[in-house]
Amino acid sequence: MAEIKLKIKKKLTFPLEADSITPDNFVGKTAADIKKLPLFYATKQVTIGDFFDVTGKSTDVANTKIIIDGDVSNVKRIGENMTGGEIVINSDVGMHIGNHMSGGKITVNGNADDWAGAMLQGGELEITGDAGHYVGSAYRGYWQGMKNGTIKVKGKVGVESMLWAKSSKPSNMWPTLYCGSADAFLGIHNHGGTIVVEGDVDRCAGADQAWGSIVIKGKASRLLPSYKKVGEVNEVQLPNGEVIKGKFIEYSGDHTITKETKGRLYLAA
């Protein structure tokens, strides 16, 4: 695998928009070529070379691995639209990491800001720390957000994560989020997304869920009144085939959408 190392060399006053940092854009390029790719800083167009030290070179998409070092907590949109390859970030990272990604893998060894993995179409995003609001969500005004792929967040996810997630049985696409704990409105407007929470969630999980599964292994601070208890189960089978063992109370909802619903929320008993 061809490795390309990027190390940030400046402290940022304003956010840097780095939508060109993807394996797709680096294909077949040497370090010198990569340095010429455009970035946006405040109102100016700059280059990767202005802000990063670059070493290594790339071959094809699948075999390209980008490793980013230094403080990139204010660098936005890394991995936007990527279709393959790998990105490893050894720092906190700014907004929109891996948005619209359809393949490959991004690992963030730190925290991610808002809109991590927004509109994800495939691939895998792993965050070892916390993530901001709108993880794996739809952008403003979209009725279909994350359609496929997996997001794993070890820590907490912010409000309205997995907003408007949409699965597809014929295409075997099951958008899935694993997280440590979650803020309010987790999985709002869910249309088939799968969410597994290791810990607690804040109010209104699964609001306006049409169908889909939300599994909460901890507590929910305020369950919606429009959810109704169905019974108790000893294991939960997720649509992607995975089975989660444990005692759960099964709720159906959200009953605001239809009188009878296929939406399910499982809360640890």
Place this chain on the structure above:
Amino acid sequence: MVEKVRTVKDVCCPFCGTLCDDLEIDVDLKTDVVVEVRNGCQIGTKKYFSSNPSDHRYTKPLIKENGEHKEVSWEEALDKAADILVNAQRPLLYGFSSTECEAQSKGVVLAEMLNAILDNTASVCHGPSLLAIQDVGASLATLGEIKNRADTIIFWGSNPVHAHPRHLSRYSDFIRGYFRTDGRNDRYIIVVDPRNTHTAQVADKFIQINPSEDYELIQAIRAVLRGSELDVKEVSGVSIDDIKELVEKLKSSNFGVIFFGMGLTQTSAHHRNIDTAIRLVTELNDYTKFILIPMRGHYNVTGANQVFAWNTGYAYSIDFSRGYPRYNPGEFSSVDLLMRDEVDAALIVASDPGSNFPAAAVKNLFKHPLIAIEPHKTPTSAFADVVLPAAIAGIECEGTAYRMDTVPLRLRKVKDAPGECLSDKEILERLIEKVKEKLGE
């Protein structure tokens, strides 16, 4: 008898989103000050009197030197303002809601030239409504329809008796309409609020709910409307029986309307409150005619949204940094930008973020160069490096404003502006010329 005053009739009041268009203003012929305002509410009347010369009114352009404001010429002040904007790397243009549409469109031009961030006060008031409308659409109507047809009126998280004082008498409650010939007696008023407000005290039904639990209550109403039997006995302090009774009342009305205010948009859940309220209205339309209208605060904040939207495609929180407009509240909205300290200069037009933004945001705003286009002394203008004195739109200059139901109305000029004040539009035009010069365009 010699006339001492001249009377201007059918004046549109530039205070709140109700935009009453029947005011009569008496202006003293000799001194050109407002001496009497008829038909207006207390707040609107005060605004007319506030235009009279006083200690609070700016009459000359000011520049801050050694911590003190110093009077300068327009040329000098505009030059300094243009310098600040051109030298900034990430300027913010904010405000625009208390001025007229022509000035707002100049703001868009300036923002595009500077690759700036353009935002209006919707980002701290009804921005969430716009987000929700974008997500799930909305059924709206004009206030005339409410006056003539509505028989069930819900005020949710809004208190028009104080915030829109003539709303009840002009459009929504006491007024007689074509199909509501007996006015108040033909209407059923419901108020939903955590507090027993003065609006609640004139209502037929007051539903007192727990603070910040509006979302859960609307969800429960929707589920009951769908015919579901809920597991719980009480939601947000309201019993299920009361919810069932309310649902029957809503279903059996002829024409219903929900007026909602900051109580929904700026409590926790924000745009999701409106999202679910809109869906409730949509579902009620299976049974009867139902609509909802946001109770917009500033008289022309609706206009700011309209003008920005027809020019850029987006109503607020617009970023031009890449040369084309982008929109993302949370990322490009003023308060969030200021909290993250991403702005290095600001132009504030007809607004006072200094007194209503969070303290941390205000601190960051005052850290950097600041320009205020402002008729009165405000906490924001007191900290401004350049103050450009404006004539008050709707009192000292003409223009167009949009009522809360997006009906455009013409503002009138009733008197001249004091001192060297210019209209917001003219100030922005001159500023654009200066900026053009400096950018070498």
